[in-house]
Each structure stands twice: as C-alpha cells, then as structure tokens.
Amino acid sequence: MTKAHIEANHLEKAYGKIKAVDGVSFGVQRGQCFGLLGPNGAGKTTTIEMMEGIIPPSSGEVLFCGEPLSKESQHKIGIQFQNTSLQDFLTVRECLDLFSNLYRHTRSKAELIDLCSLEDFLDRDNRKLSGGQRQRLLLALALINDPELVFLDEPTTGLDPQARRNLWTLVEKIKSEGKSIILTTHYMEEAYALCDEIAIMDKGKIIAQGAPKELLKLYFEGQYIEIPESDLQGKKPEIFNYPFHRKGENIEFHVPDVKLALAELITQDISLNHMSVRSASLEDLFLHLTGKDLRE
C-alpha cells in the first residue's frame, strides 16, 4: 500500500474525564476525498482539528507526508473551518489579498475568483455575504495557497439545497485537480456523492470505514419497501416475515428480494399505489450500526 498523504495514529483528545476522540486511526491517500461522518458531538471536528494542527492531541500522532505536522506543513494545507470569522470591514477582495500575503506560494487570485464564483461580490464587506457566498469565500481562502490537502469541516451546514449543490460542484472541481480532501459532514448524501472513502464516527470512535458502496454492500442486502400503514388494511406488519420499522405513518420493510416481497404483498391484497422502493443508504448504515438516527 502506498504511503498515506496524511494519517492519524491512535488519536485521542480528552477534556477532563470526557474523551471527545478515543483512539482514532486512519490514513488518506493522495488525491482521495475522505469523509468523516457522524452526528453532532461524534468527535469529527476535534479529529480534524488535531490533524490540522489547530489543537494538540492528548495522545497519538498525525503524520503529513510521513512527517509530524510543522509550521512548514501549513504551507501545503488548506483549511475551511466550520465556525470562523474574518476581520470586520474587509471586502472579499481584501480578504483574498490578506491571506495571499500570508503564504509563500499562492494560487492566482483571478483563477480562484473564477473557480469559486466570487466575481459578483468581490467588493462587498465579508460580513454582508449570504451563507453560500460566505462558504465560497472561505473555500477560496482555504485554496489560496494552492494546497495539496484541503480540510472541509461541514462546508454545507446551514446552506439551502441549491447552495449545497453548488458547493458540491466546487468540491468536485477541487477533487479533479488531484488534491486530497478530508471532509466532515452529517449529510449522508453529501458523503455518498463526494467521498471515495468514509469513516463513520460515534462517541469519539470510528465504528465503520470503507468506500460508501462497499460499506453498504457489506452491511446490507436487499431493498427497502415503504408502504403507508393505512394501505395494510388492518393487517399487522408482523404477518410479513420481514424486518420493519415505522417511519411516521408509514411502515418500511427490509426485504432481500423485491420481486418475492411484492408478490407476497399482492397475495395479501395490499394496495401498492403509494408504495416506494429504495436501496439502503448511509443513513440506514448509521442506524444499523448505532441503533440511532444520524441527526438525533
């Protein structure tokens, strides 16, 4: 196996008696988009902040290109924080100027403005940007030193669906430039769409790791059939020999073979007018692994 671009080895971070991160280890290959998934408080942000060198680990180590993190490695790393502010009264253009002067090697500002679509609000005070515009600016600042590795900490949290899709497109472009990306998110579809490999975190530990499709294949067989409970015409869901759970007013069956399951439903004279069939998602995986919903 090739040497990881960045690797976390047995990382731990404790605040008093609470372990925010508890023995996390993983490696990210060059050019890979790696996703850290988990609910709020799972330890994702603490993990990547240790990998960014922002907070020191209680124990364990981070190796970047096989070496411990140093001030020098910050020239090769780009970071987009989950919660951050820029200096007041500075326009977008001035923020770009400021940050470009903090690095030895920088990317062309014109290229960055074009990549992150900043041209429409270049002279606007950074405090007066919309959520999507702000995230694009923060991403531009993360890319200003043309980094080899980019950390994106929940880049789409709080954005509307369109802004989120736009940011995904932008992340795809960064990926296509061959940069390594470490992304944290609690949006499963985001991780599924963008990441080559994911690690699911809960309570400070990694509980599953792998390529999204492989993980789903490993843990799930079959499909989900969802039917309104009222369409069962008084029949109890237990009469079908499939595991199920309630989703509001609907019942969702987990079936190994859709064709057989549908035949059985038809035999039982169940209306299929409001039925839907879907494959297992990362959300299901998280539920399966932890017994709780990702957004709880």
Add this chain to the structure above:
Amino acid sequence: MKKFLALLGARNKEYIRDRGSMAWGLLFPFLIIFGFSFAFSGKNQDVFKVAVHRPAEAMTQSLTSDFLKTQYIRFFDTDNLDAAVAKLRRHQIDMLVTLEPSPKYWINSSSPKGYILEKIITGQKTSHGEPFSKEIVEGREIRYVDWLMAGLLSMNIMFSSLFGVGYVIVRYRKSGVLRRIKATPVSAFEFLAAQVASRFLLILATSAVVLAGCRLFVDFQMFGSYLNLFLVLSLGALCLISMALVVASRVASEEFAGGILNILTWPMMLFSGVWFSLEGTNPVLQKVAQVFPLTHMVDASRAIMTEGAGLAEIGGHLTILATLAVVFMAASSILFRWE
C-alpha cells in the same frame, strides 16, 4: 515582512472603517478639553500667592519685612530661585520675593494680581531698612486646560491601547479570527507585532490630530519639545499596548476582558494625576500611583508641556515606562494562546 505588512494593513483598514470607534477616539478628548475649558473659564479664586526665596546659605535668619506680615496674602518659602521664577512665568504664583543678598521682588508683567501686590510692596523695606528692587518676568498663565492636556492625551492613549488591542484580540479569539490566522503560517509574534504596530501608529496619528485641534481651538501652552512629548507618548503607548496584550493573552470572553480592562483603567484614570495633582493626597495613594504606567506618562508629558522639561528631567519616568513595556511584552509572549 510581507505577512506583517498584510496583517498591519488589514487591521488599519478595520480600525479606520469602524467610524464609530474612530470618531469616539478623536472626539472624546476634544469634548473633555472643551468641557473643562468652558467650566474653568471663570477667574481663579482671589488668593494672592507669594513665594519667599530663602537661600540655604542665608546669612541673617532674623532679616524680615513688614510686607511679609501683610494679611490675606499666602506666603510660602522656597529655596529654589529658578523653579520659583518658572512658576511666576506660568502664573502659578503671583510674586516672588527675596531678602538676601539684596531685597528684590519679581512680578509677571501680565499678571493682574502681580500688579496689585506691587502696589502693596512699593515703599516697603526690610527690617534692615533696605528698599526692594524690581524684576519683571514674562509668561502666560497656565490654565487648568493647559495642565489637563497632558493627562487627557495620556488617558486617551490608555483607553485606545487597552481596549483597542486587548478587547479586539479577545473578540478575534471569540469569533474565530485567531483560529483562522493560526491555520496559516503566521507566527504568534508576527500577528501580535502587527496588532501592536497598527494600534501604535494609529495612536500617534490620532494624538497628533488631537494636539493640533486643541492647539487651534483651545490654544494650550507648550513649553517643551513636541519631539520629546511624542517620545513619552510613544513609550507610554507601547507600555499600555503591551499591558493590553497580557490581558488578552488567554481570555476568550469579551465580558470578562471588559471587566479586567475596567479594573485596570479606572484606578489609573482617577489616581494617575490626570484630573488633579496627587500632591497633598494620602502618601499611600501617591506610592500606589507610582505603579501605574499612566502616572509616569502623565507626569513626564506634563513636565514637558507645562515646565519645558527636557529628557534628562524626565529620564526616570522614561526608564520606568520602558521597563514596564519590556516586562509586559515578555509576559504576553509567554502567556499568549491562539485559542
């Protein structure tokens, strides 16, 4: 250097565009000066003050004059003739009298009280029967606003330094600006140096504007060198900015920082001699006041402005300010945390 200049420029823009803070920093000293200029524009109380010079080597301790027994005149002894003449020039006393080696009196040609005292002393003689000869000195009266100028300039610098650096760094820490800068190759030293330099330059610029404005509108008196005054203000600003860095080194709550800054600024504002002279106050208070950087800044700048003091005369104050600045800078560099 590129990083330093970028951070310096960004901080300057932030300050200059924050019109509220900028206006307050400039208007506050003007308002105080104009307020006091107006409040103390009336005549001083009618007490005649006469300094009696008695040289240490006075030959005849019994030598006196009936003039020195005149009622409703406050006589006090001095052994420093030059200092007494300087006070007369500034109207801090109304007449100076000496009996030895030959009886003589000095009055300020522009002092109405001096004119009246001259009417009284004319024709008087010493107990040895010698008449007084006359000496004239020139000089404008030192008004309260003239005396206050040094204190107000220094106080304005104190507020600008402590709140402009201390509070701002705490706000940066709380809002995540520091964390964002920490993620770049900028060192803590480069970041702090830029903050110090930015505030230092802006303090000097605003002090120059305030001085020029007050000179124009209040016409305060300046007996010393502006260069020396700016040296004192610069050293004082550096000392107070460094003190602010110590406060801001770890605190992440604006409310807590505000409390600490108020605890520091209020005693200095009240007991550093900004508003009133500490002479005659409780000796313990006078000793405590010597710990405050503002006391040394006020005393040194006031000595330059109202007494024309040179660097040699204020050397002690400069040494203390420089020492405190170094101590505060060292402490802040040890204590500082980005988060």
